[in-house]
Amino acid sequence: MSVLKRPIITEKTQRLNAEGKYTFEVGMDSNKIQIAKAVEDMYGVTVTGVSTIRQIGKKKSRMTRSKVTSGKTSTFKKAVVTVKEGDLIDFYADL
DSSP states (O other), X not given: OOSEEEXXXXXXXXXXXXXXXXXXXXXXXXXXXXXXXXXXXXXXXOEEEEEEEEEOOOEEEEEOSSOEEEEEOOOEEEEEEEEOTTOOOOTTTTO
């Protein structure tokens, strides 16, 4: 299983990118050392810090004409990676 699944690109994470912090969705069983090594290998930057957050899934329900449909969003883990000042990760380079 891969450590890094995808980068998370939202308005809040774009503001963090200006400070040298990048957000990724990572595997639930990955630790900070594995995440730092994977980012360094994939993007060629120097990682100075990693913070991890487990986002617990929430119950959601929706009203339709005939019934109420309910379900649950999935639980995932995300990591905020701080890189050395001067380093840059460009997510849009290969587009």
